[in-house]
Amino acid sequence: MENELARVHRALRTLSAGNRCLLRASNEQELLTEMCRVIVEKGGYRVACVCYAVHDDQKNIRWMAAVGTDIARMAAFNHSWADNERGVSATGTAIRTGLPVVGRMLSDPIYSNSVFSTLREQAERDGFTSVTALPLRVDGQVIGCLLMGAAEPDAFDEAEVKLLNELADDLAYGIENQRVREQHRSAQATIARLAYYDPLTGLPNRTCLHEQLEEAMQAARQQHHAIALLHMEIGRFHEINKVIGYRAVDELLRELATRLSDCCAGKGTLARVGETAFALMISHSNVDHATRLAHQLLDKLRAPVHVAGLLLDAQACIGLAMFPGHATDADALIRRANAAMHLARPTGGGFAIYMGGLEQEYTRRLALMGDLHRAITENELRLFCQPKVDIATRAFTGAEALVRWEHPQHGLIATAEFVKLAEQAGTITPLTHWMLEAAFSQGYAWQEAGTARTLAVNLSVHDLYSPGLVDRIAGLFTTWGLSSDLIQFELTESALMTDPELAQQTLARLKDLGVTLVIDDFGTGYSGLSYLQRLPVDGIKIDQSFVMPLVTNADSEVIVRSTIELGHNLGLQVVAEGVESRAVWERLAMLGCDAAQGYLIAKPLPAERLPEWEREWALV
Template sequence: MPHPADTHPTPEAGQSAAGFARVKRAYKTLSAGNRTLLRASAEDELLRQMCQVIVEAGGYRLASVGYAEADEDKSIRWAAYVGPERDAAGTWHLTWADTELGQSASAVAIRTGEPVIGRKILTDPAYAGPSFAHLREDAARKGYLATAAFPLRVDGKVLGALSMAAEEADAFDTEEVALLGELADDLAYGIANLRVQARHREAQATIAHLAYYDSLTGLPNRTLFLEQLDAAIQTAKREHQSLALLHMHVSRYHEINKVLGYRAGDELLRKICRRLKAALPDDAVIARVGDAELALLLPRSSAEYATEVASRLNKALYEPLKVGSLMLDARVLIGMAMFPGHASAADSLIRRANAAMYQAKPARGGYAMYVSGQEQESVRRMALMADLQRAIRHDELSLYYQPKVDMASRRLCGAEVLVRWEHPQHGMVATQELILLVEQAGLITRLTTWILEAAFRQCHTWQSAGAGQELAINLSALDLYDSGLVDRIEGLISTWGIAPGLVQFELTESALMADPVGAMETLDRLKRLDVDLFVDDYGTGYSSLSYLQKLPVDGLKIDRSFVTPMAANGDSATIVTSTIELGHNLGLKVVAEGVESEAVWERLALLGCDIAQGYLISRPMPAQQFQDWQQAWR
């Protein structure tokens, strides 16, 4: 039903003295409204002040601004109101839909985009119908007889309406409406301008947030953390207080990124941060300062308190975290440094906490406090990482071979391939340190590629000399999920003409369990190359028997931690005995590594273990020495 009011006021309406007075007040309202536009700094403030101007400066009975909502009911949301019964303004429920309830002046102005004028509301027969009962009741209660609504148009779209009411029944003639229309247009311009300013401020705030906060975790980034740490150090100096800095490394973050994808790594990091934040003291500041690195500032902290917090954080991460369908280890390694005891500047404190982090061991709680000299050790480690990249690139590593012997015949039945690196200045790098360097430098795939090529070349050399030996090559979890691994191995078999039976691969139980489905796919592809597969370090992981019997493997390798002490430790002997029985029941060969005494050899022989490997037989040795040892062993 169309609104009965005139949308085009008659020209003669403004010719009387009363009409002149109304035009004058419209000018006054327009002038005051323009001053309001200049002063307002926020949209809600502008709307409220504009309504006040219309009522207080212009003398109108009431004024309001309603915004058209894009909801299903096409509701009108009242953004500002000045006039009688102000507290009840929020209870109005109007619509701008073209329905019986959508015939108010504001609704029609929003819908049509044209000014809508209503006069003589209590006496005009057009308002006598039941549909306008609410309007008549409202006019009588609030003391107005005429209404006007003007569309508010921003960027060509009507976003709402400016509405007002007057006590005079014949108010809102042509000239008055023209001036008030200008006021509505000015208001719409002011709204648009304030919205542009608001968007600009939001953009600036977003830029500032991106400059100082990590987008993945929402934590302060390195830039902001350095500022916070600098400020905390200055405060500590003034107050003669100490503070602690904890530097944390998320274990296996880069490996998870490469194996399971960046989404899995990101999800893991977010969940770790949530757990850590829940366990932190109220005054602690935590930040993400690197891909897999977090930093924690503990103001007014002692070394004892910092150690207590580090222990609490590791306990909070003790339980694995579910990422997708997998349960992943959530451990962190934590290094701690104190102000002023270890450093008095932010950069130095961070370096020393980072140096301490490299000394943290899971077996010792996963945290360590800085001690003098560790920073130099970190510098040395960084230099070694660079040297290791060069060594791989220039073929400066070497392979060592540890013999494996058939226990029944005491004959040599193969060797495990082990990589060694003799640094030109530092000498032979310890195996555990070499493994750590490879992991920290992200060189696992490159190193495995080098080992594969060097091992196949040596296998070909021995095969050509009539002394072919089965070589067992270790593969890590990262190698196992490398999509190019199997093709690379198949290419090496073809390149060197190696009989598949001369190649074995050992895969740790924990590597197989990181992603059982993906591991099974890779193992199936490897098995189709007719190579032997062994589960390494068996007993240290958590694979189920049902999963084990599904694996396309040829043998189990019992971890040295059970084999070496079995002659003196009943629990170790029980585990070894059970593993040998299990392997044989599944039709698998069983290898015992860590055989270092005749007593252990004799116990294994009685249990029917198939193959032995360990220092009792020989330590790992270079290829030439291996050939000499082989002659002596025979």
């Protein structure tokens, strides 16, 4: 009775110490090790071990912690929880059945088997003759067991095992709790990483760079040193994406990020700050040092990359801004490095340093983007026309429809500027829709006045490949009842070459409407003669860059003469744009050019003034 009471007291003492252990452990492995130590040192047992079940074909057991015995020797025994001769030990049976098991090393027949000879030798060395294996159940599943060994051969009676099983349940609860904590820690770490690091490249992201830049600036103010910020942009990204797809583009970006990381190692903080943009913050740097590093980075970025079976040349541009010379806060420094990058051109070395006034210009352009949207929707734009005349007869043959925008604050905005803004802001299609509506409306007004005139409307590359373009134009013909010979369309050669097959399909559908089609800026694109012959076009306009120097540049005359002959051989009407002098007019007449357009004839003028100009021209 005294022995039984002593064992119950030992179990209670162990249970109490184990509960305190649950509160102190900071992770799962620490909990297992500390629990084994408490069992031996506080409880007075000879051996304590924890093992986990391995769910492999052999149903092996992995020993996680042990006190009072050598864990390496336990592992060498090759325990199993399978239903075979290796799995009939107390440990294997407890895991397999989910029930507490008591083993007597000296009296149980199973331990007399030669399979357990090594285990018996270990028990003799460690001084235990009886064991109990208590299953550890987590989330309803037995994950392993708590093994305890005692010196007494009759230890672990029913009362003691009952108390120790509570200890095992407490340990299982502690394991589950630690795993939940670890999941929370892992989730928090993942959230933090997603918030501060780019998942594709593993580099810090814009948020992380911003915070580090603010900290670096604070230190720089105290220590009186400068900071350089390089903003890098990978060019041709969207073009490459079309060819190889987004997965291969991701591979390309990872390779470029690796190159940058290798080159920047130990030199500063490299971050991915946009889809194709990277930034490098360099503390204790000056302009010369940052410039040298920028050129090293450009060399790394420009080296061809093997991706998707292709050898790709990823162009890059880098802009530099300095603290405190260019900006004294993180937001401004980032903006100004980005502004400098937009000044850089691959053909000009791909590098630029921020200059004062850039930020104001970009702010103005952003404001203009918003104002342009309002100008389109509220009909603040104006339709202008530039006449075209027959060179041989001087007869007025029609006009090119142009759009002008007079901003309330900034005055007349250059057409090339706001068309580019429209492309960047995604409002080029609404702008084209405005132009079409204005041209058809004006054409109808002239027709109603009994003086029908032909208007030519320019279509951009975005318009040409818009799936609803032809249907919209067909609808406008129906709406206004105009004859198809009163509306022409001009398309640049470069736009046609963006996607030749799709362009040819669109031109064929336009031609089915009965309209005249003209290739604008001819000679500046890359179309071949065989492709030009297949296009359903009616005319070509020789680009002004060849026409204007016609009488002073022999090469220009050769180009213009050849273009006229080519056009006539293909049955096309040839128009020369940029005619600004009588000498050019006369030379074009000698070369047989059909029509002319330019300042010699008329500058672009408001549509309502075209009839007045026409009367004046007839009198000249």
